[in-house]
Amino acid sequence: MQQDAIKQSHFIYWASGIVSICGIIFEVLFGALGSYILGDGVKQYTLTISLFLTGMGIGASLSERVMKRLIIAFIWIEFMVALIGGFSSFMMFGMTSFAPDGTDALFLYSVTLVVGALTGLELPILIRKANDIGVELNRSTARVLFSDYAGGLIGGLLFVFLLRPHLGMVKSAFFVGVINLSVALAVLYLFRKEIARLKVHIVAGAIIGLLLLTGLFFGEEMAFSFEQKLYKDPIIYNENSAYQKIVLTKEQGDTRLYLDGSLQFSSSDEYRYHETLVHPPMSAAEQAENVLVLGGGDGLAVRELLKYKQPEEITLVDLDPAVTELANTNYHLLQLNKGALKDEKVTVYNEDAFEFLEKDEGFYDVIIIDLPDPNNESLNKLYTREFYSLIRNHLRPGGAAMIQATSPVFATEVYWTIDETIRSTGLKTENFHLDIPSFGNWGFIMASREKVELEDLDISVETKYLTEDLLHAFTVFGKDEDREIINRKGDKVPLKPNTLIDPHLIEKYEQAWDNY
Helix, strand or coil, X not given: CCHHHHHHHHHHHHHHHHHHHHHHHHHHHHHHHHHHHHCCHHHHHHHHHHHHHHHHHHHHHHHHHXXXXXXXXHHHHHHHHHHHHHCHHHHHHHHHHHCXXXXXXXXXXXXXXXXXXXHHHHHHHHHHHHHHHCCCHHHXXXXXXXXXXXXXXXXXXXXXXXXXXXXXXXXXXXXXXXXXXXXXXXXXXXXXXXXXXXXXXXXXXXXXXXXXXXXXXXXXXXXXXXXXXXXXXXXXXXXXXXXXXXXXXXXXXXXXXXXXXEEEEECCCHHHHXXXXXXXXXXXXXXXXXXXXXXXXCCHHHHHHCCCCCCCEEEEECCCHHHHHHHHHCHHHHHHHCCHHHCCCEEEECCCHHHHHHHCCCCEEEEEEECCCCCCHHHHHHHCHHHHHHHHHHEEEEEEEEEECCCCCCCHXXXXXXXXXXXXXXXXXXXXXXXXXXXXXXXXXXXXXXXXXXXXXXCCCCCCXXXXXXXXXXXXXXXXXXXXXXXXXXXXXXXXXXXXXXXXXXHHHHHHHCCC
């Protein structure tokens, strides 16, 4: 081959790798968008990956019709990927804020299918162009596909470890769109001798580039105003960590923490939640020298624990270091948690709770489980018989554990399934629920190796809400929220433990909260 042809063929392999990196980033970005805005991460990632791959298949099929002017076709495909993919996150937030319900989901799925189809068009065209240049078909196919698959791995790693935590979802989309556009312009320059009306394509690329750069530098501010409409109060802190989106809002003294759009607490009534979470098991335990807190990275549960003199060591395990760092540095959280995580008694581990218990050799007098609801696969494992068996194995005789267990009013079957799962490990349980204005009626389950005696519980530290009389009232459940669950046919609903092999709790949770 001539020198120019060799350069062109080599760049085609590079281009295939780069556009594959962009394609996989858009694919996982759409899944992340769906998970954050629409909820149910497993469902959204499944749908977006399926639609993206289906789109790629459609695009590959349509590529048969592109018989001539392969380079022009590739350039305009990249132009469209850059424009549609680049503005995808920005438009998604806009749709969520202003369009009717359901429009945002339709938009996301449509964009996923279209970008997938355009991505599916790219590779067959590049393979045929490499073949036209003079590379043998088997070699051109193998090299382009190698670049594609290797690029896919790089794209996934870049999104998880670089783009999402440092640029966020809006800037990431614009940034990747700029890369797609850069590939198109590089191809345009490299093959300029065989392209008619070159200036038209250059002008089109320049206009798209101007739009993308404007979005890259200013789009996040506009999207922030869109996102603000998703929250009741003004946003005062906004961060994309490696694990989730962290948002703090504040209005008239009410500070609220949201993780991936789900409310974690409101400062106006969080004391009701945390006093109930902490003080009953601290009272029930024969001793409370070693305490384990799973979740609770905001430090509010630890604040309640530090009211007692007994604890010699408090171990807190929270997956996201960004949350515990925020609890230690943010003025509003420090006002609430009183610097609890900085206390010399407290040791913080940023690990998965399940994995921590699997390798930990310690035993604890009190275990506080303050984890998010089981709304996805990764959280579901923290509500299984296997997980509660680990809790039992780390709980000293005479010790007590308290588990937040969602609402027995809004998700009755979910609450009692959690209770059944805990009981299946041999632990004995006592059930509590109370009204928390920002959440509604909320449930907790206390577990111990021995039967919990309510008469022995006493509140020995200062509280804003909790009293011993209230503890007894918390154990009373109405007919429509008790363990005897009756379906529409009038039959009793059997309860079975939630396990890793049979994670049926997720489906129950989705169905229960679908109308709230």
